[in-house]
Amino acid sequence: MENKDTITFTRAHYIVDGKPQNAGKAVFAGSAMLVMDPEGRPLDRGVVNLSDMYTILYCDQIRNLSFIQKKTGTVSMLILPSDGEYDRLKAGAKKHAGAVALSRQNYKIAQYARKISDKVKDGVDITVMDAVDESKALYCPECGVQVEPGQQYCFECGAELPRKEA
Known part of the structure; x- marks a missing residue:
């Protein structure tokens, strides 16, 4: 049985500083989230300190969560392919983020994130x-x-x- 603080993805994408990466899993431990590739290796800049977030934005229509860091302003984003994976990730973020608020994201911005994800799936090199x-x-x-x-x-x-x- 999978740990309730581990969410496995099918074809999810993790984007940080305009660099998209294939994500296979997110593991929550304390106030941190570790994003890994499909083989279980940590992704580049895949450690997200949830307690250091300015806010966590979400968009239900596109199924993505964006994490904005307080100190650096760095934005990292997870785009999920299914409602179940998205719902579990959002619940995990709420549970482990402490006092950091989750806020609804603008649909147009989230739609842009989905288009990036679709291009990455198709093998297109992109620049954000x-x-x-x-x-x-x-x-x-x-x-x-x-x-x-x-x-x-x-x-x-x-x-x-x-x-x-x-």
């Missing part, structure tokens, strides 16, 4: 960029996805983007 100042953000006029300044086409829908006149 930092967020930009919302007041300077640009959006595709066709689908509404945020785009980078100078980008010619929307990476989401392929629409040609308007160019700013100099």
